[in-house]
Amino acid sequence: MRPNNFWKTSSLISLILAGVLVVMALLVNMTPLGNSMWLRVFFGISALNFTLRASIPLILGALSGILCERSGIINIGIEGMMLAGAFGGFVAKVATNGWPLTASLIFSVLIALAIGGLMGLLHATLSIRFRMDQIISGTVIIILATGFTAYLFDRNAVAEGKFNALPIPGLAQIPVIGPVFFDNPPITYLTLLLVVIIHVALFHTRWGLRTRAVGEHPRAADTVGINVNRYRYVNTTMGGMLAGLAGAFLVLEAVGQFQEGMTAGRGFISLAAMIFGNWNPFGALGASLLFGYTQALQNELLLAGFTDIPRQFVSMLPYVVTIIAVSGFVGRVRPPAAEGKVYETEGSSE
Amino acid sequence: MSTENIPVLETRGITKRFPGVVANEDVNLTLHKGEILALLGENGAGKSTLMNIIYGLYQPTEGEILVNGTPVQMNNPSDAIALGIGMVHQHFQLVPVMTVAENIMLGSESVKNGLLDTRAVAARISELSQRYNLDIDPYAIIEDLPVGARQRVEIVKTLYRNADILILDEPTAVLTPQEIEGLFEVMTLLKNQGKSIIFITHKLKEVLQVADRITVLRQGKTVGEADPETATQNSLAALMVGREVILTVEKKPANPQGVVLAVEDLAARNDLGDPALRGVSFDVRAGEIVGVAGVQGNGQTELVEVVTGLRHADAGEVHINGQRMTNATPRAITQAAASCHVPEDRHAYGMVSPYPVAENLVLNTYNLVPYSHGINVDTRAIRSHATELVKQYDVRTPSIDTPGGSLSGGNQQKMVVAREFSRDLNLLIAAQPTRGIDVGSIEFIHNQIVAKRDNGVAVLLISSELDEIMALSDRIAVMYKGEIIGIVPRAEATREGLGLLMAGVKDERVPV
Numbered sequence: 059m060r061p062n063n064f065w066k067t068s069s070l071i072s073l074i075l076a077g078v079l080v081v082m083a084l085l086v087n088m089t090p091l092g093n094s095m096w097l098r099v100f101f102g103i104s105a106l107n108f109t110l111r112a113s114i115p116l117i118l119g120a121l122s123g124i125l126c127e128r129s130g131i132i133n134i135g136i137e138g139m140m141l142a143g144a145f146g147g148f149v150a151k152v153a154t155n156g157w158p159l160t161a162s163l164i165f166s167v168l169i170a171l172a173i174g175g176l177m178g179l180l181h182a183t184l185s186i187r188f189r190m191d192q193i194i195s196g197t198v199i200i201i202l203a204t205g206f207t208a209y210l211f212d213r214n215a216v217a218e219g220k221f222n223a224l225p226i227p228g229l230a231q232i233p234v235i236g237p238v239f240f241d242n243p244p245i246t247y248l249t250l251l252l253v254v255i256i257h258v259a260l261f262h263t264r265w266g267l268r269t270r271a272v273g274e275h276p277r278a279a280d281t282v283g284i285n286v287n288r289y290r291y292v293n294t295t296m297g298g299m300l301a302g303l304a305g306a307f308l309v310l311e312a313v314g315q316f317q318e319g320m321t322a323g324r325g326f327i328s329l330a331a332m333i334f335g336n337w338n339p340f341g342a343l344g345a346s347l348l349f350g351y352t353q354a355l356q357n358e359l360l361l362a363g364f365t366d367i368p369r370q371f372v373s374m375l376p377y378v379v380t381i382i383a384v385s386g387f388v389g390r391v392r393p394p395a396a397e398g399k400v401y402e403t404e405g406s407s408e
Numbered sequence: 409m410s411t412e413n414i415p416v417l418e419t420r421g422i423t424k425r426f427p428g429v430v431a432n433e434d435v436n437l438t439l440h441k442g443e444i445l446a447l448l449g450e451n452g453a454g455k456s457t458l459m460n461i462i463y464g465l466y467q468p469t470e471g472e473i474l475v476n477g478t479p480v481q482m483n484n485p486s487d488a489i490a491l492g493i494g495m496v497h498q499h500f501q502l503v504p505v506m507t508v509a510e511n512i513m514l515g516s517e518s519v520k521n522g523l524l525d526t527r528a529v530a531a532r533i534s535e536l537s538q539r540y541n542l543d544i545d546p547y548a549i550i551e552d553l554p555v556g557a558r559q560r561v562e563i564v565k566t567l568y569r570n571a572d573i574l575i576l577d578e579p580t581a582v583l584t585p586q587e588i589e590g591l592f593e594v595m596t597l598l599k600n601q602g603k604s605i606i607f608i609t610h611k612l613k614e615v616l617q618v619a620d621r622i623t624v625l626r627q628g629k630t631v632g633e634a635d636p637e638t639a640t641q642n643s644l645a646a647l648m649v650g651r652e653v654i655l656t657v658e659k660k661p662a663n664p665q666g667v668v669l670a671v672e673d674l675a676a677r678n679d680l681g682d683p684a685l686r687g688v689s690f691d692v693r694a695g696e697i698v699g700v701a702g703v704q705g706n707g708q709t710e711l712v713e714v715v716t717g718l719r720h721a722d723a724g725e726v727h728i729n730g731q732r733m734t735n736a737t738p739r740a741i742t743q744a745a746a747s748c749h750v751p752e753d754r755h756a757y758g759m760v761s762p763y764p765v766a767e768n769l770v771l772n773t774y775n776l777v778p779y780s781h782g783i784n785v786d787t788r789a790i791r792s793h794a795t796e797l798v799k800q801y802d803v804r805t806p807s808i809d810t811p812g813g814s815l816s817g818g819n820q821q822k823m824v825v826a827r828e829f830s831r832d833l834n835l836l837i838a839a840q841p842t843r844g845i846d847v848g849s850i851e852f853i854h855n856q857i858v859a860k861r862d863n864g865v866a867v868l869l870i871s872s873e874l875d876e877i878m879a880l881s882d883r884i885a886v887m888y889k890g891e892i893i894g895i896v897p898r899a900e901a902t903r904e905g906l907g908l909l910m911a912g913v914k915d916e917r918v919p920v
């Protein structure tokens with residue numbers, strides 16, 4: 059069996075896991091099973107809600123990584139792009155506190171997208187034009203974002219208001235499913251939609267075919283007249299925008315304020331989700347949900363007053379699961395063949 | 409002048425300089441409508457470079473290109489494609505993880521409602537493959553296909569773009585004799601439909617068989633034309649290399665000694681998990697050359713991989729010098745048994761493209777004295793070794809610091825051969841050792857192989873060229889469907905007899 063096929067089925071496994079969670083939640087909430095405290099901790103509606111909320115930035119980060127890496131540019135700077143996007147969104151929100159809430163929020167999201175996009179463009183320029191090692195360039199992006207946001211952050215600034223949940227009429231009333239999936243703020247809906255859109259775009263459109271070719275075998279793409287580096291610039295910039303959107307989610311939808319280093323490693327966990335999902339949008343969705351679930355569990359266990367194990371160990375859960383997942387599977391996934399390599403037409407006679 | 413006489417393609421004074429090399433110098437070439445022009449030249453003569461310029465991939469340093477009599481400026485391959493130029497590259501340009509249809513439409517996609525219209529593309533591919541007798545499955549994944557099929561995909565790729573001028577850069581280097589016949593039929597069919605073809609090969613017999621006209625390049629310059637009606641293999645070889653080439657191998661009768669490589673009941677599976685070797689047994693003695701013939705895909709590749717430790721054997725035994733080496737690591741096999749391996753796929757197993765030539769030349773010995781002492785690598789020793797080998801094996805490279813990947817295809821192969829042949833050996837395993845190499849260098853490599861044999865080395869030679877097998881081997885084993893269907897002493901072997909065995913027919917009159 060080729061690793062390819064294995065991974066198509068295994069990203070299915072992640073999704074099936076998510077399905078099992080929903081079914082269990084239905085049972086727990088609608089049958090006497092719900093009397094067990096443990097089942098409520100593991101499968102309560104609040105655990106599911108938290109899972110989705112924790113997953114959104116991971117999904118966006120992983121999608122960002124997919125866009126870049128499918129075109130052959132390694133992006134370990136997602137963490138930095140997210141943080142920069144979050145900060146940009148926050149500054150824009152503070153500056154437009156006087157505007158009507160919706161207008162101000164939308165404007166702030168656009169700014170976050172633009173800042174993320176600029177960071178992506180910077181990464182692309184460093185790695186393509188200046189042929190910098192892409193790991194180093196990504197690290198530079200992270201250091202840059204951490205430093206600048208900490209330096210420029212005004213602790214007295216307050217953003218007023220954040221995105222509220224928009225229940226979808228009808229669907230939001232379905233028990234369990236309704237409150238979990240159909241009673242969310244806009245970036246959450248948008249993210250789930252983006253998974254589908256990017257999947258279709260990547261595997262069924264001209265842009266996607268060319269992107270994959272450029273990331274797998276740039277020379278072959280070049281010989282049929284595709285401008286390899288242009289695809290890499292465009293994709294890395296769009297990837298940056300998605301990371302910026304993840305930042306916007308944190309500030310404008312989840313927390314409502316900016317905090318120093320508020321991305322707290324989510325950019326790195328999204329990289330793990332991207333790898334675990336074998337560079338496929340649905341795989342990344344499944345992996346992000348898995349990682350999000352461990353964060354929810356950590357939260358629920360602490361809330362339920364579970365103290366048999368020191369809470370530091372419970373807090374480690376998401377990171378430990380990430381390490382196990384990625385180390386156990388990493389040999390079997392298959393990254394785009396040309397990622398991380400500079401491409402020049404006359405560089406080699408092959 | 410009537411339009412009939414205007415060449416469809418003409419290059420005038422093309423010069424191309426790479427750092428340290430002049431790959432083409434004042435090259436003039438003409439191609440007429442409906443003809444097959446053969447382009448000959450030694451390894452590194454600049455054939456691929458010239459073709460890449462005509463295809464818009466490289467920019468010439470000087471000179472101009474005319475298509476149908478008008479000068480054209482091509483900034484990238486899309487310009488060439490728009491002018492009806494198509495190219496099958498020396499190293500295939502296919503994305504291994506994608507399907508045939510995806511590869512063919514790449515860059516010229518058909519789109520319906522914003523989505524790829526794979527079905528329409530597949531229909532068009534089926535139509536083309538029927539019209540030109542190029543059997544391919546649009547939904548197969550490239551990496552599952554044998555080279556012959558990959559090449560058909562490349563040809564369909566150019567036809568899909570309505571190419572009228574086809575450039576085929578060493579299309580026959582990787583094909584079996586049967587596939588080559590098929591390719592020639594396709595080429596003739598295309599020619600009769602008014603398409604014009606530039607055909608590059610190192611096999612002079614093929615040139616005489618299909619070409620209408622022959623142009624020869626040497627060291628970047630056009631040195632002459634030849635007419636296939638009057639030319640002979642010897643005259644072409646002399647024109648290419650600039651000296652007489654002896655096309656037949658001179659060798660004394662073999663004097664076989666003790667068994668060096670013994671293979672017993674070997675079984676193994678291929679990449680797809682299907683049985684590829686079904687109980688293979690033979691041995692190779694010191695001082696003899698055993699050739700393995702067979703249509704490609706009958707287990708030769710897997711046999712070499714198992715013997716060299718690159719593939720796991722499910723059953724059976726491999727003994728080298730009496731030592732059990734079944735499923736040992738490649739390093740244990742190369743070092744303990746002093747064996748070497750010229751791999752079939754030079755890019756995947758033979759070299760590290762971005763490494764300089766000097767480092768590529770010590771990939772098998774870098775950890776041994778004199779190249780390493782403890783944890784220190786002795787750069788001086790590595791460099792002088794490289795300088796020596798490059799000279800001895802005539803590897804044409806600007807310097808020993810040039811990345812291996814930027815050498816011409818044949819020179820990459822010579823680099824791999826030089827490395828593997830330059831150790832003290834008692835077992836030499838060579839798979840397609842002269843693939844893509846010019847006649848002059850083939851002469852040299854063949855003589856080297858015979859010299860090794862005369863020094864008491866056991867040689868296992870795998871080649872899809874029956875001529876090469878017949879010229880070098882002392883005994884010939886024929887593989888068919890994962891088995892050795894017969895082993896024939898060279899003196900008793902005939903092309904017909906071997907041909908029957910390769911087709912799986914066990915003729916009673918052929919001694920086995």
Ligand SMILES: Nc1ncnc2c1ncn2[C@@H]1O[C@H](COP(=O)(O)OP(=O)(O)OP(=O)(O)O)[C@@H](O)[C@H]1O
Binds near residue numbers: 405453455805814
């Ligand atoms: N991209 C490149 N960068 C630097 N040098 C190059 C490059 N491509 C080719 N060369 C050099 O140009 C010369 C001509 O190479 P080319 O590939 O055209 O030879 P060729 O005639 O096709 O040989 P072969 O028969 O071995 O394929 C060689 O010396 C090679 O090293």
Ligand SMILES: [Mg+2]
Binds near residue numbers: 455456498577817818
């Ligand atoms: Mg060539």
